[in-house]
Amino acid sequence: xxRDSHAAKLLALLLALALFAVACGxxxxxDSAAEEDxxxxxxxxxxxxxxxxxxxxxxxxxxxxxxxxxxxxxxxxxxxxxxxxxxxxxxxxxxxxxxxxxxxxxxxxxNGTVQSGYATAVPGTQVNASPLLFDEEYNxxxxxxxxxxxxxxxxxxxxxxxxxxxxxxxxxxxxEDVAFSIFTSQANHPxxxxxxxxxxxxxxxxLTAVISLSEPxxxxxxxxxxxxxxxxxxxxxxxGQDMKTHPRNAGDDxxxxxxxRVVEYDPAEVIRLEKFDDxxxxxxxxxxxxxxxxxxxxxxxxxxxxxGDYDMISSPNAAATEQFEGDDRYIVEAKGHEAIGQIDWLFxxxxxxxxxxVEARQAISLAIDQQGWRDIVxxxxxxxxxxxxxxxxxFYNGDATNYDRFAPExxxxxxxxxxxxxxxxxxxxxxxxxxxxxEFIKQDLAGVGITLNIRQVPDFPTWAAEVAGGTYDVTYTxxxxxxxxxxxxxxxxxxxxxxxxxxxxxxxxxxxxxxxVDALLDVAGSTFDNDERRDAYFEATELINQDAxxxxxxxxxxxxxxxxxxxxxxxxxxxxxxxxxxxxxxG
Amino acid sequence: MKAILARIAQSLGLILAVIVLxxxxxxxxPGDAADVIAGDxxxxxxxxxxxxxxxxxxxxxFIQQVAIYVGNVVQGDLGTSIWDGExxxxxxxxxxxxxALLAFTALVFAFVVGVSIGTIAARNPTSALSQGITVLAxxxxxxxxxxxGLLLLIFxxxxxxxxxxxxxHDLDFEGNWFESxxxxxxxxxxxxxxxxxxxxxxxxxxxxxxxxxxxESDYVxxxxxxxxxxxxxxxxHGLRNGLIPVVTVLGLQFGVAFSGAxxxxxxxxxxxxxxxxxxxxxxxxxxxxxxxxxxTSVVVIIANLVTDLVYRIIDPRIRVTGGVNV
Numbered sequence: 069x070x071r072d073s074h075a076a077k078l079l080a081l082l083l084a085l086a087l088f089a090v091a092c093g094x095x096x097x098x099d100s101a102a103e104e105d106x107x108x109x110x111x112x113x114x115x116x117x118x119x120x121x122x123x124x125x126x127x128x129x130x131x132x133x134x135x136x137x138x139x140x141x142x143x144x145x146x147x148x149x150x151x152x153x154x155x156x157x158x159x160x161x162x163x164x165x166x167x168x169x170x171x172x173x174x175x176x177x178x179n180g181t182v183q184s185g186y187a188t189a190v191p192g193t194q195v196n197a198s199p200l201l202f203d204e205e206y207n208x209x210x211x212x213x214x215x216x217x218x219x220x221x222x223x224x225x226x227x228x229x230x231x232x233x234x235x236x237x238x239x240x241x242x243x244e245d246v247a248f249s250i251f252t253s254q255a256n257h258p259x260x261x262x263x264x265x266x267x268x269x270x271x272x273x274x275l276t277a278v279i280s281l282s283e284p285x286x287x288x289x290x291x292x293x294x295x296x297x298x299x300x301x302x303x304x305x306x307x308g309q310d311m312k313t314h315p316r317n318a319g320d321d322x323x324x325x326x327x328x329r330v331v332e333y334d335p336a337e338v339i340r341l342e343k344f345d346d347x348x349x350x351x352x353x354x355x356x357x358x359x360x361x362x363x364x365x366x367x368x369x370x371x372x373x374x375x376g377d378y379d380m381i382s383s384p385n386a387a388a389t390e391q392f393e394g395d396d397r398y399i400v401e402a403k404g405h406e407a408i409g410q411i412d413w414l415f416x417x418x419x420x421x422x423x424x425x426v427e428a429r430q431a432i433s434l435a436i437d438q439q440g441w442r443d444i445v446x447x448x449x450x451x452x453x454x455x456x457x458x459x460x461x462x463f464y465n466g467d468a469t470n471y472d473r474f475a476p477e478x479x480x481x482x483x484x485x486x487x488x489x490x491x492x493x494x495x496x497x498x499x500x501x502x503x504x505x506x507e508f509i510k511q512d513l514a515g516v517g518i519t520l521n522i523r524q525v526p527d528f529p530t531w532a533a534e535v536a537g538g539t540y541d542v543t544y545t546x547x548x549x550x551x552x553x554x555x556x557x558x559x560x561x562x563x564x565x566x567x568x569x570x571x572x573x574x575x576x577x578x579x580x581x582x583x584x585v586d587a588l589l590d591v592a593g594s595t596f597d598n599d600e601r602r603d604a605y606f607e608a609t610e611l612i613n614q615d616a617x618x619x620x621x622x623x624x625x626x627x628x629x630x631x632x633x634x635x636x637x638x639x640x641x642x643x644x645x646x647x648x649x650x651x652x653x654x655g
Numbered sequence: 656m657k658a659i660l661a662r663i664a665q666s667l668g669l670i671l672a673v674i675v676l677x678x679x680x681x682x683x684x685p686g687d688a689a690d691v692i693a694g695d696x697x698x699x700x701x702x703x704x705x706x707x708x709x710x711x712x713x714x715x716x717f718i719q720q721v722a723i724y725v726g727n728v729v730q731g732d733l734g735t736s737i738w739d740g741e742x743x744x745x746x747x748x749x750x751x752x753x754x755a756l757l758a759f760t761a762l763v764f765a766f767v768v769g770v771s772i773g774t775i776a777a778r779n780p781t782s783a784l785s786q787g788i789t790v791l792a793x794x795x796x797x798x799x800x801x802x803x804g805l806l807l808l809i810f811x812x813x814x815x816x817x818x819x820x821x822x823x824h825d826l827d828f829e830g831n832w833f834e835s836x837x838x839x840x841x842x843x844x845x846x847x848x849x850x851x852x853x854x855x856x857x858x859x860x861x862x863x864x865x866x867x868x869x870x871e872s873d874y875v876x877x878x879x880x881x882x883x884x885x886x887x888x889x890x891x892h893g894l895r896n897g898l899i900p901v902v903t904v905l906g907l908q909f910g911v912a913f914s915g916a917x918x919x920x921x922x923x924x925x926x927x928x929x930x931x932x933x934x935x936x937x938x939x940x941x942x943x944x945x946x947x948x949x950x951t952s953v954v955v956i957i958a959n960l961v962t963d964l965v966y967r968i969i970d971p972r973i974r975v976t977g978g979v980n981v
Contacts, residue, residue, distance in 0.1 A: 168827070174738075174937070176739055177739065335739060336934065337926045361821070361822065362924075363821060364930060365924070368820060368923070371808050371809065372820045374820075375812060377819065527937075
């Protein structure tokens with residue numbers, strides 16, 4: 069405890085004693101005063117003396133109050149100082165260590181402005197910073213932008229950057245870098261909806277980026293998440309080369325803005341990251357090093373965790389989670405990655421003659437035992453998700469009309485009502501990974517007279533081309549919400565997103581169109597009022613579900629498996645796709 | 656000399672044929688390489704697709720594509736990876752050493768152990784030991800490499816701390832060159848054992864059969880009659896002749912071991928050519944796949960050629976008779 073604190077306490081004590089003495093004396097005085105008053109009354113004391121006494125009393129009371137306030141303030145300050153000291157000590161104890169992570173993904177490069185996907189975002193968010201982070205309630209939090217503002221009309225978003233932020237080569241991060249990153253994403257990123265309305269960015273102030281929009285765009289804040297808008301250095305990338313194939317997108321010399329910097333980059337083997345000492349958040353990151361071991365086989369990752377080679381592994385499958393659950397040596401947790409919002413579903417091609425009938429589509433949903441699929445194919449590690457918006461989203465309408473009930477008799481009645489009671493055939497292209505689901509639904513559909521012809525295709529690109537081109541009846545896929553429905557949900561239902569062949573995968577591949585739905589999605593996508601958005605999404609998803617262009621099989625649980633020594637793991641809404649600057653190792 | 660030159664010329668022709676055949680097979684496979692290059696968001700842009708096809712020569716007639724590719728390969732240009740844009744030759748050069756080390760170690764292990772147990776078995780061919788070795792050899796030969804690899808991982812690597820599960824170095828390794836060598840060796844044991852088991856089975860059976868024949872030959876009978884020790888008879892007189900067919904097969908199988916490392920490298924995350932090929936197959940990274948196929952084919956052809964030439968040197972009968980068995 070400091071000397072000043074002792075003195076302050078002593079002073080406070082003395083003051084208290086003095087005040088006590090005064091108070092006792094005052095009582096006497098009060099009594100005396102009362103007596104005096106009485107006496108005065110009796111003896112005729114002058115008004116001036118009374119006024120003086122009152123003034124003195126008031127002054128004493130004020131002094132007493134001031135002293136009490138001062139004592140309280142000093143006590144609070146002292147408590148804060150002690151807390152800070154304690155916190156600093158905790159951080160010192162937490163700092164350091166090397167975290168090893170088994171990553172079962174195919175990595176292309178580290179530049180998330182031109183490349184979507186988990187494989188890029190997991191290492192990319194360690195070396196690149198975004199303007200914002202998001203808490204578990206989907207509220208934006210400061211990161212590279214220490215504050216931000218959205219104008220009342222929703223047409224201007226202002227980001228105020230941290231003055232101490234620098235890239236890994238020491239160059240300051242400015243509003244021009246933010247502008248460059250946003251326009252690069254706008255031109256190259258597959259998710260066109262993220263920054264489509266951006267028309268201009270004022271960078272006259274190097275620490276302030278003023279973004280002008282052609283229309284209110286509530287998704288723009290979510291689009292500034294770590295995995296969606298990494299801020300890349302203009303002075304490195306703005307050299308006229310094609311951004312998608314830029315040689316600086318990856319390598320040992322990658323320059324980023326994030327809490328870690330690249331020291332070794334071999335996308336087929338290992339990526340080593342070390343702490344960036346000049347990171348803009350003082351005292352962070354806590355880890356000295358992250359080693360991302362690229363592992364081709366999930367079984368190898370699992371065995372490596374058992375062998376103690378890894379502290380965490382990515383994307384464990386259902387079998388692995390079962391294996392490790394109940395083992396005290398590991399923590400198995402279905403937490404994190406909620407914003408990804410993966411939904412497993414079946415596209416129904418409404419261009420098909422049979423599937424153009426809504427009753428046929430509804431019947432298909434009713435014919436499939438979706439809970440059974442979740443229990444058997446997904447080993448129970450999937451939850452019901454009855455709309456195209458994921459069930460952890462504030463815009464999810466769990467009460468929407470849905471067909472997530474196994475009712476084959478009802479399905480038959482529906483088919484008979486539209487003259488399809490004799491059955492029909494459906495074509496389903498499927499990669500090898502899709503076959504378990506394909507075989508499962510084939511059996512269920514057979515129960516209502518529908519013959520599913522499963523056609524195995526050699527690889528994902530072939531499957532994607534067929535689905536994008538509309539040469540299918542039914543197909544299975546996973547679609548991600550990507551945080552805000554504008555980014556990942558609208559694309560599956562927007563009439564204007566029905567793209568003629570060759571088409572685009574994960575667009576409106578059902579070829580669904582309902583103008584009322586479009587209008588509601590436009591409302592939801594053009595206001596920052598969350599209540600208004602929720603109402604619009606509730607109504608839109610109700611209408612979509614009535615039309616049943618998609619069978620929502622479920623939302624898979626995303627598990628993390630890690631050793632208990634990993635503290636403050638990345639279990640936020642973006643999971644591993646968020647910076648690990650607060651992660652630390654215990655022991 | 657004429658025969659050797661002819662043999663070399665044949666090998667070059669064979670390499671050329673392999674290049675053309677590999678290119679043809681891959682391009683005849685279903686699926687569109689342009690789709691892969693375009694990625695999942697750009698396939699709707701016909702102009703972009705046209706650009707991609709032009710850039711990668713996919714818009715040209717097939718024969719022209721073959722000619723262009725062969726011309727590039729002859730000049731040492733194996734193209735660039737569709738996946739990450741890196742030079743195919745560079746990627747392979749980075750990994751060649753790891754696979755060569757794995758294949759060489761596996762073969763040496765298989766040769767030494769296989770010949771040893773085959774020789775032991777040949778000395779008492781009807782014994783229980785000999786029968787057991789035969790059964791074990793059959794078992795080892797029948798097991799798929801990925802399965803035996805996974806078994807070794809589950810029952811050895813996880814249970815015994817000494818054995819790592821993946822890679823060729825500890826992730827957090829720090830040390831001098833000697834310690835690095837030891838670390839590498841530690842990581843090499845299980846993958847080499849997995850790859851070597853298959854060849855061990857072959858060599859044990861082959862050496863057993865060869866030694867059985869040799870030990871019944873006249874010169875061995877003469878050596879025994881002279882009073883030489885059994886050890887001398889077997890190892891000095893018998894083994895040298897008994898090894899000839901085994902050495903022949905060994906040389907031929909270096910290329911097989913090279914290509915057979917794909918599954919072993921995937922299971923053990925060994926950073927070699929095999930794993931590169933595995934990733935290329937999944938990603939339809941055609942240039943890389945072609946490069947690996949060509950490299951593997953060349954290694955096999957060269958191994959055969961070298962074996963043939965060495966065989967001519969060590970066996971004078973081949974030189975005299977021109978390879979005709981007399």
